[in-house]
Amino acid sequence: MLKMQSLSKVYRTEMIETYALRDFNLEVRAGEFVAVTGPSGSGKTTFLTIAGLLESFTGGRYELDGVDVSHMNDDQRSRMRNEKIGFIFQAFNLIPDLNLLDNIEVPLRYRGMKTAERQRRAREALARVGLSARERHYPAELSGGQQQRVAIARALAGEPRLLLADEPTGNLDSSMARSVMELLEELHRDGATIVMVTHDPQLAARAQRNVHVIDGQVMDIAAQLHLDASPVHSTTLA
Numbered sequence: 001m002l003k004m005q006s007l008s009k010v011y012r013t014e015m016i017e018t019y020a021l022r023d024f025n026l027e028v029r030a031g032e033f034v035a036v037t038g039p040s041g042s043g044k045t046t047f048l049t050i051a052g053l054l055e056s057f058t059g060g061r062y063e064l065d066g067v068d069v070s071h072m073n074d075d076q077r078s079r080m081r082n083e084k085i086g087f088i089f090q091a092f093n094l095i096p097d098l099n100l101l102d103n104i105e106v107p108l109r110y111r112g113m114k115t116a117e118r119q120r121r122a123r124e125a126l127a128r129v130g131l132s133a134r135e136r137h138y139p140a141e142l143s144g145g146q147q148q149r150v151a152i153a154r155a156l157a158g159e160p161r162l163l164l165a166d167e168p169t170g171n172l173d174s175s176m177a178r179s180v181m182e183l184l185e186e187l188h189r190d191g192a193t194i195v196m197v198t199h200d201p202q203l204a205a206r207a208q209r210n211v212h213v214i215d216g217q218v219m220d221i222a223a224q225l226h227l228d229a230s231p232v233h234s235t236t237l238a
Ligand SMILES: Nc1ncnc2c1ncn2[C@@H]1O[C@H](COP(=O)(O)OP(=O)(O)OP(=O)(O)O)[C@@H](O)[C@H]1O
Pocket: 011, 012, 018, 019, 020, 038, 039, 040, 041, 042, 043, 044, 045, 046, 047
């Protein structure tokens, strides 16, 4: 699903070069739930924004859903992002002036989808996160945990191949965090591929696999071995 090989990302200013990622190797297979952990400044967000095609990279190779994205231009990348990726952010990023259904429909509009199909998908996604009764409500009328569920519904409505979550429970108290995590686990059981960046070791422990990033590199030998398609390794890592 996601395959990064010797990926690098360098931020250059007049004075300095910062390697946010260097020789970054990771493979995530369809249906996996992977947590990415690591100290502040280690490159987790950089990884996620590149994985989500929000940013370009400096060197190496990135294959998403079997397609080499290395040489795509901005338009091609945005189209692919819109079709294949669902984002879940720490800050929910819902639009305050739109009700829940309209919020969920926003990314579908960019695909030129007809109104009836948009509404059908938005209703279905809202039902999936248990908030059907609130479709005409506005984000401010919901708790933080409920808002994050709406954000997850928005990501799901696009029927993405890959869900990327950046500290999805970072703004929630522990009980709301638990319910959001349970929802992610449920989506995973139903077949979703999820990559989640988190500082929280307890959350990370609930994912199927942990990838630790230090100084822009994957420290987890197992994650790198995953790149080797040998059955021995995949069995070990299952
Ligand atoms: N736009 C930028 N310009 C210059 N350097 C940057 C930029 N964005 C990130 N960096 C640097 O790249 C490195 C990795 O940053 P990144 O935000 O990916 O880390 P992180 O692991 O997500 O950190 P945190 O957990 O604190 O969010 C850091 O040294 C950071 O200062």
